[in-house]
Amino acid sequence: MEVSNIFLGHSRLHACADQIGNGREPELVDRVHFDDPKLFTIMALINDEIGSADAISHLYIEQLLDLMCLQLLRAHSAAPAPMANGPRRGLSARQVKRVTTYMRENIAEDIRLQELAALVNLSRFHFCTAFRVATGQTPYGWLTRQRIAYAKSLLRDRSLRISDVALVVGYETQSAFAASFRKAVGISPTEFRRRL
Incomplete structure (x- = not known):
């Protein structure tokens, strides 16, 4: 039997909740032995990547952790917050250029998702969505x-x-x-x- 533990900081979960809700405090239900195939799949992917030594794994894990937060908020919240209505916009051409230039100039470095999001003053979650809308690719895929x-x-x-x-x-x-x-x-x- 293999057991994995992932510890999420309050600020990470809260940042995800801010993107999908109306500013309410996230409140997760205390559950034991609850079947959630999506959550278990995300955790298995994180577990697989932890053992990898390549630089891209860190970026991949960051995105998986945000997906994990979203699944927790969607399926394990005491008061699930609906996704915000209205169209989501991608990054502007100037923002895409700034981010992609940074990635090209630092291609040999261990680039973190938070670094890229900070370049355009967005949360990691919103940055990933906006980057994908603008480019048709995830930051990990583009890099x-x-x-x-x-x-x-x-x-x-x-x-x-x-x-x-x-x-x-x-x-x-x-x-x-x-x-x-x-x-x-x-x-x-x-x-x-x-x-x-």
Whole structure:
């Protein structure tokens, strides 16, 4: 039997509640042995990512934690708050440029979702929604595509080792880079280089 514990700070849950409700204090129901397949799936994904050493995992986990907060508020709140009515707007072109430029300039760094949201003065939750509306991609997905595209160009330089390419594009280990590259491109970085 495997057990996972996730501790959420009050401020994180409250920030999520502010985005979907009317400013009410979130109040969760105390439950034991309650079946919630969606919540368990999110927790399993978080558990899988915790063991990963690559830089993108941190960004992925941040988004999963926000999803977890939303599910808790939706299915385990004493007084569920309905989603706010009205259309949600995406980021402006200027905001998209600011965020994407930051990601490109720091592509080798461990970029946190909170850093990106702070660039445009939004909460993590609202930033993710607004970024997806504006670009059609999640911040994690956009960053991964940029890293893989940059890696493809670097792999053309045969003087660079694949482990060096992995570090330059933001992966802490060659194996994490290879897995991400294979998922995006369909072949390993070694095979991609061989076919050039």
